Amino acid sequence: MRALPFLLAAAPLLLAATAYGQGTSFSARLGRNPVGVGESFPFEVTLSADNVRMEDYRPPDFRGFRVVAEQPSQSTQIQMGGGGSLMRQIYTWHYQLVPLQKGKLVIGPAGVRVDGRELRTEKVNVTVVETGQAPQPRPRAPRGFPGFPDPSSLFPGLEPEPEPEPAPADPGRPAGQRNFLRALPSKTRAFVGEQITIEWSLCLAERQNNYAPTKEPRTDGFWVEDLEVPQRQHGLSLSEQVIDGRVYLVGPLMRKALFGLRPGRTTVTPLEADISRVGFFGAPLRSEHLRADPVPLEIVPLPAGAPAGFDPSAVGRFTLAAEVDRDHVQVGEAITLRLRIDGQGNLRKIALPALPRLDGWKIYDPKVSVQLNHADEIGGSKTAEYLLLPEKPGETEIPPLALSYFDTQKTTYVTAKTAPLRLVVTGQAMAQSPAAAVPTPAAAGSENLLAIDVRPLRNRAALRRDFGAALYRSPTFVGLVIAPPALLAFLGLLGVARARLGEESEGKRRRKLRRAASRRLRTAAALLHEGRLAPSLGEIERVLRELLAGKMGSSAAGMSRDELRAAMAKAGAAPALVDGTVAALDDCDRARFAPGSITAEEASRAIDRAGEIIEDFEKLGAREGSPS
Amino acid sequence: MKARALGVSIAALLAVMPALAALARPAHADLLDEAWKRGNEAHLRGDYRAAAAAYEQLDRQHVVSADLYYNLGVTYFRAGQLGHAIWAFERSLVVAPDDDDARFNLTQARKLAGQRAHDKLEGAEREPLWSRVVTYLGPSTEVWLFCGLYLGCFGLLFLRRSMAHDSRLAVTTGAAILGTGALLAGLLLLGRVNLDRLPAAVVLPDRVSVKEGADSNFRTSFEVHGGLRVRVLDREQDWVRVRLANGLEGFMRAEDVGLL
The missing domain is CATH 1.20.120 (Four Helix Bundle (Hemerythrin (Met), subunit A))
Structure with missing residues (x-):
């Protein structure tokens, strides 16, 4: 146990030594086997070595094959660990071969001299069958690991054959793009005021380092609410998804709930963004500009037969409720009436039912608050709090309040109503406005309460105006300021002119x-x-x-x-x-x-x-x- | 002799100019007085709506009068419109800061409004010192003070031109004293002009929702109540962006604030 810390400390060094000990390797690899006559396939020879001098590469003997393409490449692999780094040079020769005859063929060994030492690859056996009988290469999707650079991207010449791009079965995928932006609407046809959700996602064939939106979609003609998007703490939340038979890393970028304001066809413009990968030291390696497809939408008018007073924003499903904090009060004691709409729809825009005029009550402007749930479907509640001040005693009934809305599920108009509210007010009626309580003659021996009041009117015969207060904002004042120095300067100039005339x-x-x-x-x-x-x-x-x-x-x-x-x-x-x-x-x-x-x-x-x-x-x- | 006579004439003209301006009566003064009387009579018979309409008519004609705002404030108070009343009393005090009646009434109106709702601003800052100095005197006082000193200074300078050498020193000294006074009064006026760039205003309705943007569909940032003093930063169509004393900002309908 005492040796454990030393072992732990030595582990990176051991790992580095192991990596270094891998030494030089020289190998040949076949792209697929068997192959059909006349069908091209990739073949590659790879030399992996640590800081060596390579010379005299000799390609294999391709007897029985036709070399249709040949491309050498070189890369450097850096391994970190053990308190230092190891650099490994990788030399690769890519070949595209076409077998010329059926049968078992042999690709001969390749040779190279490394630091004076001769290296050779193994022979590679290739089975050549009749054209069309060889199994076709699998789709490219599983190649490599998601999020890591595709090995084939390092060897572009090694493509077995140009893969035909699959037809874009996914409506949000632009054809012919490896990385793309996807715009997926929940529906493309909706009633005026009905919610349409559009989700924009970033679909990556390979992981990128940077994402920067360059153009937001325009949503003219819609009332828009932003919906929640799952986000990782740092950056996008990427998950693997198979799109058109290929694995992509998909990260939701934004989701919006759109409520059409008027009928007609309209298009949500594309989201555009730049993605890029950066190198080890942060320098950009490759950047790409992506553009989602525009989203055409059709907004259809609400059906006829809307009830009187229908608010076109009231589309969805709603309930209406009204309550008072107390129903027995004294004159001058305010009560609070809460009117609340709950449901799914454009609650922010929907209008609350108007409170009727109540005789003997002063109604103050309501305090309106909206609580929205932005998860998937916009919904929540909208509440209006009315302050009602009774001015005289008696019984009052607040009649049922109604909210008509269009139910998108039943495609019909529905009217929600509140229950009537009965209020009882006791006490003496207010003589005047509560702001100006008029003192009444005090009875003998009683307390004479003098309410808050103001000093009386100024009943002058004529209106006294404050010219000065208005003067400093007027052009006259500017003239008044400029005139004296201008006149003085004029007289001074006149004197000089006269003196000059006198000299003459x-x-x-x-x-x-x-x-x-x-x-x-x-x-x-x-x-x-x-x-x-x-x-x-x-x-x-x-x-x-x-x-x-x-x-x-x-x-x-x-x-x-x-x-x-x-x-x-x-x-x-x-x-x-x-x-x-x-x-x-x-x-x-x-x-x-x-x-x-x-x-x-x-x-x-x-x-x-x-x-x-x-x-x-x-x-x-x-x-x-x-x-x- | 001619130069001397000219200098004396100009000096005399400058001396009487403020008096002439103060005594000048506009052509429609009778109409203004008529509206004023109408408002007073309506108020005294308890018709506050008609009284307020008459006073507001004068206000719309850009009549600046501490009495007018005072009476308007009393009328609004009687009608129960406390936010409006506070605005009117505040405005009366802007014109005449030493008006005890208006100050008393403003205190009363604020006290009553505070019984309904009170806006307590966390971290509210006092008006800066220069602002308090500038508004210590009324605009009318500052203007007449400036005009008197300024025109007096130049009147002496004109006189100096026509005076003998022996008397010039005394006149020059007098002009310098008056000029210094005019400069200080001018600074006060400049400060007032600067204050006008971010005019103060008073919330008029009993309760107002302050929005995050210039539209009623925007979310409510906070609520304020009638009588609260705010600064108007800018205007967007029918909405104004206001700032509270503690730095909070938001949008209100322009009709919901009264500029001071």
Whole structure:
């Protein structure tokens, strides 16, 4: 016993060693035996070895046979265990042979060299009989184990012969598909409102790893309820089923109960899905897109003769019951009336019978609840709970309530009815609505109970409106917000525009001043030419004073010389320009007050100097950029 | 001189604009007053149905009035329609949060409704702080406050343009103070606009089944009772998707909720 743990621990290693010890095998296998003359059959030679170097394969001697197909293949088998893995290379040569003569024939041994060691297969005896006398190959279904890769899928060339696909006896099986989606309706013709169950299943010839629906079926024209589908904890619940003589793994995908809403022919569109297998490391090996057949259905109208007030949703089998929680109450004490429909059918859509108006009772909106069983046939119960509040004493009878439905089994209309209910109310009648109990004058010595009440109405002469509350949601408010900044911006822009216009007028003014100065200087020169010295210098004085007034912004007339100097300096004139201007004005004064004291040459120089002063003032103005 | 006169004129205009807006009476004011009187008279003689019809007519004309909602609430209460009454009192308080009468009546209506059925919300959350701040003042107060401060700020800015340099500093300071106030009031209004995106509503009938989808055929998720406050998330034809204070969501008929 003490050695047991060691044995258990060593078991995987032993298993691995055993697997490794299997070593190299080289064998030949016949697809079937006997075979008929001229009938093809498969033959394969297999080399299984662990990490070896294989060379010099020599095919068997096929004397007496015709080789119609030959295909080599290679695969790797990985075995996990013992804390490691073993890789085994499998080389297979597939042949498709046709015997050429009857009798006992022999397929000779095949040969190969493995790691320098020569291996040979055994001879294989083949019995060849007359054509048609050999037993035909069995259907493919039992080949391999369900859920495991079909061995033939590894050896596609080894197919004994192309198997004709059986006719699709199963209505839900698309012809010519190994894996397919099956849509099976419980019936294809039903009354309006009668249940049709459709089950969609995934049918697999071999187990897959992934299933993903890509398109759900459309069920236009039907009221649909989902039915329960058996599910395994992880993935589909697959079970083996024989379909058309072949074993499939079948897993139900979805089941729906359909209730036709209007008569006519309609088709439930196909369910589409992708299935795929993945490799050892999760990489997809092969994927396949599957599409179930569409399901054409015919919905026929209900027969004539429906009772008055019949609800077309009431198709199936139903019972109706009504009960109250108590039948003797005081005024103001509410009772609960339960109205319940049980049965099979589209209970969710079916309308409950309307409760008649009961005199002296306030009936509140019912609380409706539906309990459905989604196993196979939709059924269960639908309950409405009415709260009834008696407002005055007396006896009341709730008359029988009726539910007419179409019985699909009897194909006739049936009316279910409840028993009448008798209610007795005692106590004093309510004076007013229960929400507004009016206080009654209290008797002397009694308790004056003041019920919950509200403060009275506001009976103002005119309606007071709250404009502000409405204003902030109105476009007017947006305008009110935008207008002031917009106006401010507009005025700002207007100011800038005006300033720019002002700049232009200054320029014009300067040009005008320049033109006037030029004109006066020309006049002065003309007067000098005529010998009129005093008027000539008078013109020069005028032009200088106008120039000074333009530059300083105020008239120079009446200023003392010192004031003039200070004003010119403030205007930015250089001292030399100030001195020259003052000297020119002094010359002009001298010519005016003492005309004989000035010569023609001096007058001519005064004109030149005035021209220079004007030029200097222009430069001064250009440097400042704007008039002072 | 012209610029100065213009600035003063604009400033004066901005100052009187809110007053003009407040005093403006719509052309059909007489008709509104007539409906108001009709409703009051019907209520006083006990004809609550006629009174509610008259008040509802005013409401349909988008008349915003705390008094109107107050009277409507009293009328609904007298008629026993507690969900509607709670909605009307709530609405009155939205317009005038400091209305003591409406607050008292709302409490009374909720108390009475609670005797019939009470929705206790597990895990209900309070309204966020910013929402409470935004709704602390009524919309009317916020609007007039904003308008006064905003227009006052710009009025001073217009005046500043026409004033001598010496006086400009004082005017600029005044404009900055008013502008800051206007900014705060504007934030309150913005918050209110944001609240309007997910409007609050009140359940009107005594009991309503909240569905999983926008159709009566869908399963009932849960039930609510008249007077419960909900938020309306969106609308699908005749149905609205509502959210409760505890996060539960579902679909109700639009006619079963009253927007605040």
